Every structure is written in C-alpha cells, then in structure tokens.
Amino acid sequence: MTDMTSENPVILSSKEKPKAKKLKLSSIIDHSILIIGSLFMLMPVLMAFTTSTHDHVTIHKEGLMLSIGDQFAENYGAAMFEKGGFTETVDGLTMLMNSLILGIGFAVGKIVISVLAAYAIVYFRLKFATLAFWIIFTTLLLPLEVRILPSYEVVHSFGLSNTYTGLILPLIASATGTFYFRQFFMSVPDELVEAAKIDGAGPFKFLIDILVPISKTMVAAIFIIMFVFGWNQYLWPALITTDETMFTIIRGIRQIILAYAEGNNIPEHGQAMALAVIAVLPPVLIVVFFQSWFVKGLVESEK
C-alpha cells in the first residue's frame, strides 16, 4: 500500500507533459463535435430563413438557397396578410392568433388541471389517492394519437368541432404535469400547511395564497414546455378544425403549399418558408422571456 502511494506522484509527474498536449487535442475534438452539432441544428432554420427571402420561381428551380434574396418584404407580407387557402379567408395573422390561443390555452389548461389534481392527491386524505395517481400516470401510455378516434367522436358529438374549446379541452389532461407538481408539493414541508391552518387559511386560500406562489418557477418551467408542445400540435388541430379560419400556423404552412400546388401554379415556397420562420418565433420568444424569469426564481431561491 505505502509503495503504491509513494509511486503515484512519480507516475503523475512523468505523464504531466504529454497529458497537457492531449488535453488540448481532446478539447479541439470536443469543440468540433459541438460546433458540428450546433450547425446541424441551426442550418435548417438558417436555410429556411434565407430561402424565405427568394421568390418562388427561383426556389422551384434551384431548391433551397443559402444566399439572402430580395423578396423578404414581399414574402413575409404575403405570408402574414394575404388571404389564402381554398376559401381565401385565412391569412397568416389569423393563424398566428389561433396558434397563440391554442398554445396558451393548452399550457394554462394543463397547468390548472395538473395543479388541482396534484393538490388533491397530495393534500387530501382521499381513499384511493395513490391509485388515482397511478391511473393518471398510466395515461402517459395513452397519448392523444392512440385515442384519437374516440376523442374525435366525443368532441364532435358535443358539437365542439371548429371551436377553440374543442381544440384545447381534449388535450389538457396531463400526467406529466400532475407528476411534476405532485413531486414538488410533496417536497413542501408539512409545517407550512399546518402554519397556514393555524393562520386560518382554508384549503382554497392555502392553494392560492401559498402553494401556487411558491410553485411559480415550477409553473414557469411547465408553461414553457407545454406552450411549445401545444404550439407544435398538428394532428389534433388537423382533425378537429375544418373551417380554415380556425387553422393554426403549423397547419397553415402545409396548407399554403397544397393550395397552390393543386392549381397548376408553382407552389409558394417562399411564403411557406416565411410562414415557417414566423411559426418558430413565438416559442423562441417565450423561452427567452421565461428564461430570465427562471434565473430570477433561482437567484431568489425562496424554497
């Protein structure tokens, strides 16, 4: 034993020089991997943007472009404000609004539902609380895609097709959200509830005055995730909305191309790309905006 420990420093010092060189090489490799990785992620977005500044004829002839063209204003203007689709009633702005309503409704709905579910499971002596939780949890195995036909049937028979309610309501049950809030609530010290009880706060007051405020970083995190998730919904909105004024922007991208392609015109690739770029922006903005909020929450470290 003593031999080994006395030998160790010798080995280290003899290796010191080559090690320093190796470190440099390995960090070059590391960085190249990172750079290639980020290029891989960024290039499509970048190309979508550059392509969106060309007119549709150029794009049709030459494919995706890396240079910046001169059609920026035209393409974006058309994408946002020109009425399109079969019925010529929907423009980019409407679709953006629809997506925003879906994204926010989806995120807020999920948060409200999962906070309430987690609150019930954690704080009330329900007979089958654990069972209820596991049932909620197993719904993770049944995403919307699996149950889409029955869901469609139900929503449709309620006459909720082509309404925001029909668009949002079937999506807001959230096992993930319930799970996260449950874990968080369980980590809140019991004494806080007891102090509130003695302070005369009933269950509802405790939830609003204490539990929700101390969960706000948690809420922010789930809001980001769920907003982006909701924003990017494709299948369900495609199924439940047939009225073009209810279309979300994600659907709209495809619809633009389809609409023009089915006539004998060249598809409006430029506008589609512009719409795609616009569609990416709100989630990015939300993430950026809430991130500063996150950091604030972390720095104040109220828990």
Added chain:
Amino acid sequence: MQVTLKNITKTYGNNVQAVKPVNLEINQGELIVLVGPSGCGKSTILRMVAGLEDITGGELYIGDRQVNHVDPADRDIAMVFQNYALYPHMSVAQNMGYGLKNRGVTKDEITQKVRDAADILNLSEFLDRKPSQLSGGQRQRVAMGRAIVRNPSLFLFDEPLSNLDAKLRNQMRIEIKKLQRRLGVTSIYVTHDQVEAMTLADRIVVLNGGVVEQVGTPSEIYNNPASLFVASFMGSPPMNLINLAKPVTHKNDKNELKLVNKLFGSQDHNNIQIGIRPEKVQYTYDASENSLPFTIDYTEELGASRLMHGKIADQSFILSDTSETEVKSNNIHLSFPAEALYKFDNETGRKIEL
C-alpha cells in the same frame, strides 16, 4: 387561559399508541415544558392541543370550552415550529399579518399590530425582507412575531430553538421567557433538551414512552425525581445510579456493593437502585469509616466544574467538583451525605421514600 387535558390518548393509524392517557392542568399564564427523549410523544401531545392531529380519546379544554373537534384556526392558539415554517414568498410583514388578514382585520390595523410586534422583537428594519434574506435567529423571531400579533390565548412551541447554534439558543431562550412573562400568555413548550426545560419552565412534564413520568417545578424535578427515568434524564451529568441487584463479577465488586449497601443502610438490596447527584458526592484522600475507595479513570475539565469518571462495582460513576484545586491523587475516598441519597424500586422504577 386554562388548558386541561383529561385522559388524552393518541393511537396512530399503524396501531402505535403514541400517547397513553395523559392528565394535565395548565394554569393561566403558566409556561409548561414537555420534555423527554425522542419519540416519547411530546410533539404528538402538542399537535393534538393545536388541532393538527386528531385526539383518539379523552377531552381537551381550552378555557371552559371543549375543543376536541374545533378547527385549529378557531382554537385561539398560535404555534411556533422547529423549522420556522415561514411563508417563503411573503415579506416578514406579510408573514406576520397573514393570520390577521384571514380573520378579516382591516389593513391599517394589521399594519399597526405588525409594527408593534416587530418593535417588541427588534424586527422593525426587516419588515420588507423575505425570510430567505434573514439569519436563523431572525427567522425564529419572525415565527415568534407571527404568533404574538394575533394575541392568542395559548402559545405552542415545538422545539423552536433546536435549529440555532448554542449561543443564540441561550439568548433566544431568555428572550422567549421574557416575552412570555411580559405577555402573560399560557404556553406549552416542547423540547428534548433538559437544560432548556429546566431554565424555561414554570412546571416541567417529563414524558417517557407516551407516559407522564412526573409533573413538577424544575427544582422538584431535579431534587425530588419521582422515578429512575426522571433521575437519569434530568441533570447534566445525570444522577449516579448504582444497581444493588447487579450480578457481581469481581470479588472486589462484591465488597463494594456490600459497602454501598451498608452505607445506605438498605435491607432488601435485590430490588433497589441507589442514586446520588454527581455534585453531592464528597471526597477525601484518607479512608474513613463511612467512605468508599474510588479510582478516577479520567477527568473532564469543564471550566466551572470538573467531572471525574470512574466505576463503583463495575457501574459507571461520576463526581463533579467545583473547587479550583485539582485532585492530587487518582485514588480517593467518597462519602455520601445521607440527605442527598435516593432509593428507587428496580421493578416499578418509582422512588422509595427513605
């Protein structure tokens, strides 16, 4: 407010009887300390009084009102928790005012009351801070503030000082005592620290395994312990106990036991333990008729006193010496003043009157 516990029991869901029938009458303005080792049911009793835990059996009165089924908020009590349990997102002022707000007190009145309480507790400059921006002692004071603003008729404390360092603990202990005297509010204070119990209490309730071992003033508890448990739990270092029924392994031990027996003049030595406080033992360098030879194994220097550890009949024995001169020899002779001796029944654990 008077508080009365009549045959209060608690059985938890897992059929653990955490509290065996407890009877206790707490007088107006009295500070009662519940003390005992971990798991003896102190918190359980306190939480039943607070209404945070259902009472399995018995009756609980606060004043003349039976409150077994009254909501915690309607019992007119305030509680201070070990981990403070401050609302982390609220300022100090909001924390203190939250209970008043829920009771529909007007804003101006809340501000006034919070200010008064903050004055008493030296918290005025911290009113706008969040709990996370306060030190442990300050948080503790905010928790106290939250209790006193409401002007309740009963304070409940569950080990409120155990998260503080020793020095601050002593300081806060004095502050709590002063505050309690000044406000004259009946209080129940839970601790496992017997020093805290001795210094704070008007009366101490010593608990062991859900059973009340003894209720009495600190000096009664110290000078007249009712049972082996109280004798060994209260006091630091604890009372020396010599078990006369202990199987003897050395001939020497046998002689010592005989000697102890003779010294204490006990007849039936099979069922008895002899007790004496370490500071009541006297020592000499020379043997006398009523002395017992004693070898010091090691000495603990505490500054104000000196603890000398050794063995009598193979049972550990401590003597405490407050004189300034150190003991010159490791072999000394002990004598036991008759009035300082206690006798306990080995089977029941209760004290036998000498």
